[in-house]
Amino acid sequence: MKWPNHGGKSESIKQLLDININEELLDFSANLNPLGPPSWLKETLTNHYETVTCYPDPSYSKSSAAVANHEEIEQDSILLTNGGAEAIFLVAKFFEKGKALIVQPTFVEYERACKHYHIEVEDVFYEQTNGFALPMSVIREKLKEKDVIFLCRPNNPTGTVIAEKDLQLLLTEGKKTGTYVVVDEAFVDFLPASTPSLSKWLASYPNLILLRSLTKMYTIPGLRIGYLMAHPSIIRILKNEQLPWSINSLVDAVVPKLLEDKSFVEDTKAWLREQSEYLSEALPPMDFYLSPTQVNFYLLQDKKQPNRTEELFYFLVKHGILPRHTQNFKGLKGEFLRFAIRSKEENQRLVAILQNWRVES
Numbered sequence: 001m002k003w004p005n006h007g008g009k010s011e012s013i014k015q016l017l018d019i020n021i022n023e024e025l026l027d028f029s030a031n032l033n034p035l036g037p038p039s040w041l042k043e044t045l046t047n048h049y050e051t052v053t054c055y056p057d058p059s060y061s062k063s064s065a066a067v068a069n070h071e072e073i074e075q076d077s078i079l080l081t082n083g084g085a086e087a088i089f090l091v092a093k094f095f096e097k098g099k100a101l102i103v104q105p106t107f108v109e110y111e112r113a114c115k116h117y118h119i120e121v122e123d124v125f126y127e128q129t130n131g132f133a134l135p136m137s138v139i140r141e142k143l144k145e146k147d148v149i150f151l152c153r154p155n156n157p158t159g160t161v162i163a164e165k166d167l168q169l170l171l172t173e174g175k176k177t178g179t180y181v182v183v184d185e186a187f188v189d190f191l192p193a194s195t196p197s198l199s200k201w202l203a204s205y206p207n208l209i210l211l212r213s214l215t216k217m218y219t220i221p222g223l224r225i226g227y228l229m230a231h232p233s234i235i236r237i238l239k240n241e242q243l244p245w246s247i248n249s250l251v252d253a254v255v256p257k258l259l260e261d262k263s264f265v266e267d268t269k270a271w272l273r274e275q276s277e278y279l280s281e282a283l284p285p286m287d288f289y290l291s292p293t294q295v296n297f298y299l300l301q302d303k304k305q306p307n308r309t310e311e312l313f314y315f316l317v318k319h320g321i322l323p324r325h326t327q328n329f330k331g332l333k334g335e336f337l338r339f340a341i342r343s344k345e346e347n348q349r350l351v352a353i354l355q356n357w358r359v360e361s
């Protein structure tokens with residue numbers, strides 16, 4: 001079967017599985033915030049319609065200042081990007097023809113970007129038996145041979161968060177061995193407020209590069225906005241590599257307001273706390289494994305019959321649910337499905353259908 005590379009694509013999945021149902025699938029495959037976009041966004045974009053008649057400010061000064069203020073760092077440590085995806089490819093360009101370590105399973109674009117820039121990639125693996133914790137000893141062994149290690153924190157697809165002390169150790173060792181640590185924080189906004197931001201670490205670790213995305217929290221995959229944070233000397237180089245006017249004028253107009261909307265983020269965290277609790281109570285007693293996620297998606301495995309995951313996928317689609325397959329996530333052997341955490345009613349519907357699977361299979 002030719003599985004799509006990313007989530008969504010409800011119609012092509014129905015075609016692929018030859019499932020003939022008229023209803024739109026309930027999309028659990030895209031890990032976006034179901035509360036978004038913020039209610040004011042549509043009107044604000046409309047109000048800024050006139051900006052499309054001019055080229056954007058090439059330095060994006062208002063948005064950059066808003067990000068600097070939000071992160072409490074200087075503007076020369078920030079580069080706005082066309083989504084997290086552009087940030088990943090710009091960083092890969094920086095290490096062109098070098099050697100990278102990737103901890104799998106993780107977001108597939110790191111490998112794609114490395115291939116694009118002829119970077120030699122070695123994979124190491126998180127293990128389910130270890131709660132998907134970072135495999136520190138094998139990484140430490142290999143670090144000195146590498147120019148860069150790509151980490152995703154919180155990790156897509158597991159939702160797990162690398163321990164701060166492990167990251168600190170890698171950054172300290174990387175400083176000695178000339179190894180950069182790239183941390184993709186596309187989902188960091190979903191973590192509890194008590195989790196300190198890594199942007200404060202940039203001053204101590206010139207080998208740290210942080211990638212961010214506004215896509216996930218604000219449900220704006222179509223707008224394309226992210227940013228990269230690093231030592232000013234790296235930012236200067238990457239800026240030179242970036243295509244001119246990479247961010248459009250409409251996005252530039254709304255970034256400050258998005259970052260100011262703290263209540264939207266707080267409401268999201270409250271919903272997430274409640275629904276994470278519900279799912280972690282409802283699913284394990286039915287013999288489903290849930291990855292120890294801290295964010296808005298999780299891996300699910302049928303503990304009784306992990307080798308029947310493709311059938312489970314088919315069953316769910318037939319019942320109007322679209323999960324994310326994990327066929328192109330290395331190390332998962334296709335034995336898991338990834339689900340976004342959605343509204344209370346939608347999560348309840350999913351639980352009921354999984355209950356039917358348990359009874360019928």
Ligand SMILES: Cc1ncc(COP(=O)(O)O)c(C=O)c1O
Binds near residue numbers: 082084212221
């Ligand atoms: C971990 C991670 N990083 C980055 C991205 C890219 O996001 P965007 O380019 O929409 O900002 C994604 C999208 O799925 C992701 O999962």
